[in-house]
Amino acid sequence: MHRIATTLHEKTRIVVKIGTNLLTDKLSGLNHDRINSLARGVSHIQSLGYHVAVVSSGAIGAGVAARGLKERPMTMPEKQATAAIGQPILMEAYEAAFRTQAITVGQILLTKDDFVNRARYLNARNTLAVLFENRVVPIINENDTVAVEEIKLGDNDNLSAMVANLVEADLLIILSDIDGFYSDDPSHNRHAELIPIVETITPRIEKQAKKSGGGLGTGGMMTKIQAAKLCTSAGIAMIIANGSNPRVLQEIVSGECRGTLFLPATHRLNVKKRWIGFVSHPRGSVRIDEGAKAALTNHRKSLLPSGILEVTGVFNEKDTISVLDVTGNEIARGVSGYSSAELAMIRGRKTDDVETILGRRAHGEVIHKDNLVLLSK
Ligand code: ADP
Numbered sequence: 001m002h003r004i005a006t007t008l009h010e011k012t013r014i015v016v017k018i019g020t021n022l023l024t025d026k027l028s029g030l031n032h033d034r035i036n037s038l039a040r041g042v043s044h045i046q047s048l049g050y051h052v053a054v055v056s057s058g059a060i061g062a063g064v065a066a067r068g069l070k071e072r073p074m075t076m077p078e079k080q081a082t083a084a085i086g087q088p089i090l091m092e093a094y095e096a097a098f099r100t101q102a103i104t105v106g107q108i109l110l111t112k113d114d115f116v117n118r119a120r121y122l123n124a125r126n127t128l129a130v131l132f133e134n135r136v137v138p139i140i141n142e143n144d145t146v147a148v149e150e151i152k153l154g155d156n157d158n159l160s161a162m163v164a165n166l167v168e169a170d171l172l173i174i175l176s177d178i179d180g181f182y183s184d185d186p187s188h189n190r191h192a193e194l195i196p197i198v199e200t201i202t203p204r205i206e207k208q209a210k211k212s213g214g215g216l217g218t219g220g221m222m223t224k225i226q227a228a229k230l231c232t233s234a235g236i237a238m239i240i241a242n243g244s245n246p247r248v249l250q251e252i253v254s255g256e257c258r259g260t261l262f263l264p265a266t267h268r269l270n271v272k273k274r275w276i277g278f279v280s281h282p283r284g285s286v287r288i289d290e291g292a293k294a295a296l297t298n299h300r301k302s303l304l305p306s307g308i309l310e311v312t313g314v315f316n317e318k319d320t321i322s323v324l325d326v327t328g329n330e331i332a333r334g335v336s337g338y339s340s341a342e343l344a345m346i347r348g349r350k351t352d353d354v355e356t357i358l359g360r361r362a363h364g365e366v367i368h369k370d371n372l373v374l375l376s377k
Contacts, residue, residue, distance in 0.1 A: 013132065013169040014045060017055040017160035021177040021212075022243040023090075024061025030090065034243065035097045038175075041249025042137055043101035048253060051132040053167060055140045055160040056094070062086035087141065094139050104136045109143035115162050115279045128167050155219040161227035164236050165274050172231050173252060174224055175243030180260035181221060185210040198262045201229050228262040233375055234274050238262040269373065276320055277333050277373030284313020284340050285322040285330075286347075286366070293325050296332060297374060302365035303334065305354060308347040315340045323367070332374045334367035 022034055042052050060079060063086025064072055073079050091107050098105045108128070114120045131138045142159055157174060164172040182192040188210075198205060205225065212220035224240055231238045241248050241259030251257035269277065288296075292307020303323065315321055316339050323332040338346070343366065346354050351364035 013051045013167050014171045015053050015160055015164040015169045016173045019176045020057040023058035029065030030062050030093050035093050037246035039097035039101050044250050045253050053138045055156055055163055057156045058090050059083040059086040062089040106131050106136045106138050108138045108140045111143045125166055155223045157219050157223035157227040161230040164231055165234050169236055172238045174240045179242045179258050180240045183208055195260055232262050232265045234269050235264045235266050237264050273373045280320040282322040283315035283319040285324050286311050287324045302369040303367040304351050305346040305349050305366055311340050311343045332372055334372035337366055
C-alpha cells in the first residue's frame with residue numbers, strides 16, 4: 001500500500017474539506033457517524049499541536065431532509081432557503097460532535113467578496129487567527145443564503161483552497177468518497193489507477209480529472225484539481241483521501257494513508273503575494289517579450305517598461321494585472337505601478353526615459369518584484 005508522508009511542523013495549519021457525498025445521505029439528512037469520526041480525527045491532529053479549520057458542505061442536504069423534500073431544490077431562492085434551514089442543523093451536529101472531544105467550534109460563512117475585498121480578507125484572516133490561538137475549530141462554509149450566482153465561489157473545493165491560502169495553511173486535506181486521484185474516473189473505468197503523488201499539474205492530469213460520477217457531489221475531480229493548482233502554486237501541499245475511512249486524518253498525519261499528495265510548486269508565499277496572485281481580480285494585462293519573461297521567471301527580476309509589447313484593459317496604478325507571454329499565456333500577476341494609459345505611453349521604452357515621457361517623477365518598474373507572483377505552469 002502506498003503511504004503519503006508529508007513534513008509537518010508545530011503550528012502547522014491544516015484545512016480539512018469534507019464533501020457532500022460523505023456528509024449527507026440522499027434524503028435522510030446528515031451522516032452523524034461521519035461527523036463524529038471527523039471530530040475525533042481533528043481532535044487527534046490538534047493534540048499534536050496543529051491548528052485545524054474545517055470547510056464543510058452539507059447545508060442544503062441537511063435542509064432537504066428537515067423540510068421533508070423529495071429532491072434537492074432547483075431554483076436559487078429555494079436552494080438558499082433550504083441552506084438557511086440546513087446550516088444551523090449542520091452546525092448543531094458539528095457542535096455536538098466536537099463537544100464530546102472538549103473542542104469548541106466557531107461558524108464562519110464566507111462569500112467571494114470576503115476574499116476579493118482586501119480589507120475584508122485581512123479581517124477574516126484576523127478572526128481566524130484568534131480562533132486558532134484559542135484552539136477553536138472554525139467550521140467554514142460558503143454563505144449560501146446571501147450569495148447569488150454572480151458572487152458565488154461555486155464549490156467548496158475552490159473555497160477550501162482559498163481558505164487554505166487565507167490562513168496560510170501548509171496542507172489542505174480534501175476528504176471525498178474516493179481513495180484519491182485516479183488516472184480516470186473509476187466509476188466509469190475499472191482499469192483506472194490511483195496516482196499517489198502529483199509533482200506538477202500537467203494538461204494530462206487536468207484531462208484525467210472528470211466531473212462527479214454520481215451521488216450528490218458537485219465538482220468531482222475537476223474542481224479538486226483547480227483547488228490543487230491554487231494551493232500548490234501558493235506553496236501549500238494538498239491531499240485527496242477517502243473520508244469514508246473513520247481514521248483517515250489520524251493515518252494522514254502519521255504518514256500511513258492511501259491517497260494522492262500534490263506537492264507544492266514553490267515555497268510558501270507571503271500574505272500580500274497570495275492575495276495578488278490568487279485572490280484579487282486582474283483589471284487588465286500586459287504582454288511581454290521573451291527577454292522580459294526570462295528576467296521574471298529565471299532571475300526573479302522586476303518588470304520594466306522595455307519588455308512590454310502590448311497593454312490591454314483599462315486599469316489604474318496599484319490595480320492587479322496579468323502578465324502574459326508572447327503567446328498570450330498568463331505567467332504572472334502583479335500590482336501595476338502605472339495606469340493603463342501611462343503604460344501605453346511608456347511600453348517598449350527605456351526606464352531612463354519614463355520621467356520625460358510622462359512628465360512626472362516615476363519609479364522605473366512597471367511591476368516591482370515584491371508585488372509580482374509567478375504562476376506555476
Ligand atoms: P465530493 O462531494 O467529495 O466533493 P464529488 O462527487 O464532487 O465528491 O467528487 C468525487 C468523484 O469524482 C468521485 O466519486 C468520482 O466519481 C469522480 N471522479 C472524476 N474523475 C476522477 C478521477 N480522475 N479520479 C477519481 N475520481 C474521479
